[in-house]
Amino acid sequence: MSAPHIPILRQGKVFQSLDVQTVNQLGTEDPAAEISFACADMIKYDLHKMGEAREALKSFSGSELVEITQKAGELFLHGDLPIGTEGELQSPEDYVMSLAATSGLPHSLIRFNMTRLGGLFGQIDDIFKGLSRGLSWDVLDKGYGEQGGAPVSFSATTNELAVILPSNSPAVNALWIPSIAMKVPVLLKPGREEPWTPWRIIQAFIKAGAPAEAFSLYPTQHDGSGAIIRRAGRVMLFGDDSTVKQYENDERVEVHGTGYSKFVIGEDEIENWEQYVDSMVESVSANSGRSCICTSTIVVPKYGDEIAHAVSKRLAEIKPLAQDDPEAKLSGFANPKFAEWINEAVEDGLESSGATDITAQYRDGERFMERDGMNYLQPTIVRVDSFDEDLALREFLFPFASVVECPQSEVLEKTGYSLVMTAVTKDVDWINQLFDHPEIERLNIGNVPTNRISWNQPHEGNLFDFLYTRRSFAFAESA
Amino acid sequence: MTADEAKAQLDERVREMMAWHFSEETGCPFWLDWMAEAGWDPREEVKSYEDIVKFPHFQDEWLRDEKNERFVPNAYKGRPFNVFETGGTTGLPKQRVGWDDYKHDYEQFSEQLSDEFFPKGGNWIMVGPTGPRRLRLAVEHLANVRGGSCYHVDLDPRWVKRLIKRKELDQVERYQAHVMAQAVEIIKHRDISCIFTTPRLLASIGERISISDHGIKGCFCGGTSMTPEYVRFLQEEVLENKAQFVPTYGNTLMGLAVSIPSELPQKDYSVTYYAPQPRAVLRIVDADKTEVTKDYGEYGRVELTTLTHEFFMPRFLERDEAIRREPHEKYPWDGVGDVRPFGALTKKVIEGVY
Structure with missing residues (x-):
């Protein structure tokens, strides 16, 4: 299909800007999309009107919105949905091709993420129960009710959930999808190279019967993002440690930062390490290593060299392939400079005598590679002598992990924050210590890859708690 | 006036100014000393606008480093001057001395304004940088020339720039809210027909009240660059297509370059400014070879x-x-x-702060 125009959506209304930017297909001069850009002040103006969008959603019952969400999931996966401003339709296959053209993601990974996202819509009921600890939708419809025999009332903290989306990970759209059933409109700022997924999800929702007013989409520049972050009632964004630090005291802003996820083997299980190589490989490389739930550090009490070599051998099989190769698991970089910067950071860390790139012995060619006009970084396992090495606790946007030996008794002290920790152990005392540790967001006990999560248990922030606050209440007898 | 007549008028102006600024009776010490050092006489060699390239580029640092008295033409000697400042966040700012230029510039500008949208006798409000800036007196003079009075709300852009450099964006918003509160109170409670402000401040006022519903019919705007989309937003949404938006391009050193507001919708809100020739001339030059004028339709650096x-x-x-x-x-x-901003596509510029 020809390059569509992705307009601004202002509470569902299509708006074509005079500020139009062309996003080319990666590695070519051929346009993939023309995108309307919104100015910051337009977004500020529209934010004042988001109460109307929320009213539109509130006119639906929770059960109606659950049904709409489930139907939207089917449409997202299988439907022909509007794209652009000329009445064109986008098939699921068109979506895959468009996203591949601008993001560098292999078709196989896009389809994987698509299936994962599509599945989430269908689980909306379970997700809400998980997030709200079993609340009935009726409570949101009425504003009050009972939960576990106790009276409860919840009010929305905001008229909109704003999300500053990245360009490199379509799966993060999963984070906002439940907001619609929870009757909170969304205001999305897509990544420049990835307007496709939020657009398609929105169209699926609208075709399924959701009110168009509940969806605002603003491609915008840095100042527009700033306006959203400063003005919206609730904001989700993605960033590094400095971004997390910047907003740590702002209850409106939830930053999804670096995951520092870890795969740890206990002293009681280390002799069986060969049984866990599959899990470690999946944990490091799933979704091309781009998720914050991918393992970036493997911690073991001994056999560090052997494990580093075993995982390296397997990861070296993951190579840059043609985007449409069904076996492709490695993503190219939409911004080619990113690959160069990341590679430089890894090389800087490897200048230390305490850090060795084990994968270099097994892979074909250098870590940094070009193929079909795109830049790739091949998987990399670095064996480090201690946690003092620069690369011991680093996370990059490609399959990368360090392997470090550490006595079990020091693991919690040395590893710091972990979005996900898989601990392969049966040592009950240690398991209890792990459960008691506040810096582990999601804990898997046993041989579970870190990238496997469940939507009804939030691993980073709880959307319901973010969007609703509990109040106490009473009705006088005369009421 | 035809293009040929305009060119003849400009060349005549160039010759007149060479005679004025490079003669002992009327010229200023700065240019007379410059001529002595340069070793050539502009009165002999600069006969048309094209000959201006014989001069080097004027350096605005001279307006900071030289004493202001050195820019006083001998013809104005003994007459107290106004001091107008430009730019700067710290240290001694650049200053331009003047007497009546701002009046001439704004009287000329007044003739370009529509009486329908900027009614004669209507009061004005200026919301923006006042203090030592030429605009402070100029906008009031404009209001007076058109038979109205002018209210003022001050905003200190130097402070805003410092806040932005320190990334204290919350403070920027609070300061802007403080300025807005003052502006909104005056607009609500006084009879005001016309406003001068900057684009950002205009949008900010419009967030708080309907500008046109409060009697404002015309908005003269200047200060920062605006994309066509932003111009459209200001005209159609902030002013609700009820008041006229008049973008201008200017500064303390030039005066005002004007646009043609009635043609903006047909031009997809792409604003073209025309300098107040022959008092000031704008040329688009090749940034790397500034004696070369760019072709029509091409981007280049602005030379004044x-x-x-x-x-x-x-x-x-x-x-x-x-x-x-x-x-x-x-x-x-x-x-x-x-x-x-020059280099906008290649570097980060703090611009449009107010």
Whole structure:
């Protein structure tokens, strides 16, 4: 299909800007999309009107919105949905091709993420129960009710959930999808190279019967993002440690930062390490290593060299392939400079005598590679002598992990924050210590890859708690 | 006026200004000393606007490093001058001395305004940088010339720039809210028909009240670059297509370059500015070879030459770039379009802070 125009959506209304930017297909001069850009002040103006969008959603019952969400999931996966401003339709296959053209993601990974996202819509009921600890939708419809025999009332903290989306990970759209059933409109700022997924999800929702007013989409520049972050009632964004630090005291802003996820083997299980190589490989490389739930550090009490070599051998099989190769698991970089910067950071860390790139012995060619006009970084396992090495606790946007030996008794002290920790152990005392540790967001006990999560248990922030606050209440007898 | 007549008028002005600024009786010490050091006489060698390239680029640092008295033409000796400041966040700012230029510039500008949208006798409000800036007196003079009075709400852009550099964006918003609160109170409670402000402040006022519903019919705006989309937003949404938006491009060193507001919708809100020739001339030059004028339709750096009896400033390179546009029948000389900060596409510029 020809390059569509992705307009601004202002509470569902299509708006074509005079500020139009062309996003080319990666590695070519051929346009993939023309995108309307919104100015910051337009977004500020529209934010004042988001109460109307929320009213539109509130006119639906929770059960109606659950049904709409489930139907939207089917449409997202299988439907022909509007794209652009000329009445064109986008098939699921068109979506895959468009996203591949601008993001560098292999078709196989896009389809994987698509299936994962599509599945989430269908689980909306379970997700809400998980997030709200079993609340009935009726409570949101009425504003009050009972939960576990106790009276409860919840009010929305905001008229909109704003999300500053990245360009490199379509799966993060999963984070906002439940907001619609929870009757909170969304205001999305897509990544420049990835307007496709939020657009398609929105169209699926609208075709399924959701009110168009509940969806605002603003491609915008840095100042527009700033306006959203400063003005919206609730904001989700993605960033590094400095971004997390910047907003740590702002209850409106939830930053999804670096995951520092870890795969740890206990002293009681280390002799069986060969049984866990599959899990470690999946944990490091799933979704091309781009998720914050991918393992970036493997911690073991001994056999560090052997494990580093075993995982390296397997990861070296993951190579840059043609985007449409069904076996492709490695993503190219939409911004080619990113690959160069990341590679430089890894090389800087490897200048230390305490850090060795084990994968270099097994892979074909250098870590940094070009193929079909795109830049790739091949998987990399670095064996480090201690946690003092620069690369011991680093996370990059490609399959990368360090392997470090550490006595079990020091693991919690040395590893710091972990979005996900898989601990392969049966040592009950240690398991209890792990459960008691506040810096582990999601804990898997046993041989579970870190990238496997469940939507009804939030691993980073709880959307319901973010969007609703509990109040106490009473009705006088005369009421 | 035809394009040929405009060119003849400009060349005549150039000769007149050479005679004025480089003679002992009327010139200022700065230029007379410059001529002595340069070893050539502009009165002999600069006979048309094209000859201006014989001068080097005027350096605005001179307006900071030289004493102001050195820019006083001998013809104005003994007459107290106004001091107008430009730019700067710390240290001694750049200053331009003047007497009546601002009045001439704004009287000329007044003639370009529509009486329908800027009614004669209507009061004005100026919301923006006042203090030591030329605009403070100029906008009030404009209001007075048109038979109205002018209210003022001050905003200190130097403070805002410092806040932005320190990334104290919350403070920026609080300061802006403080300014807005004052402006909104005056607009609500006084009879005001016209406003001068900057684009951002205009949008900010419009967030709080309906500007046109409070009696404002015309908005004269200047200060920062605006994309066509932003111009459309201001005209159609902030002013609700009820009041007229008049973008201008100018500064303390030039005066006001005007646009043609009635044509903006047909031009997809791409704004072209025309300098107040022959008092000032704008040229779009090749940034790497500034004696070369860019072709029509091409972006280049903005070069300003000011040619008044009070102030001669040849070939000053503005910190902006713009598209060279064809002359207009109303203004039969080159225009500059879609102005943006010089190097906007390659570096981060703190611009449009207020």
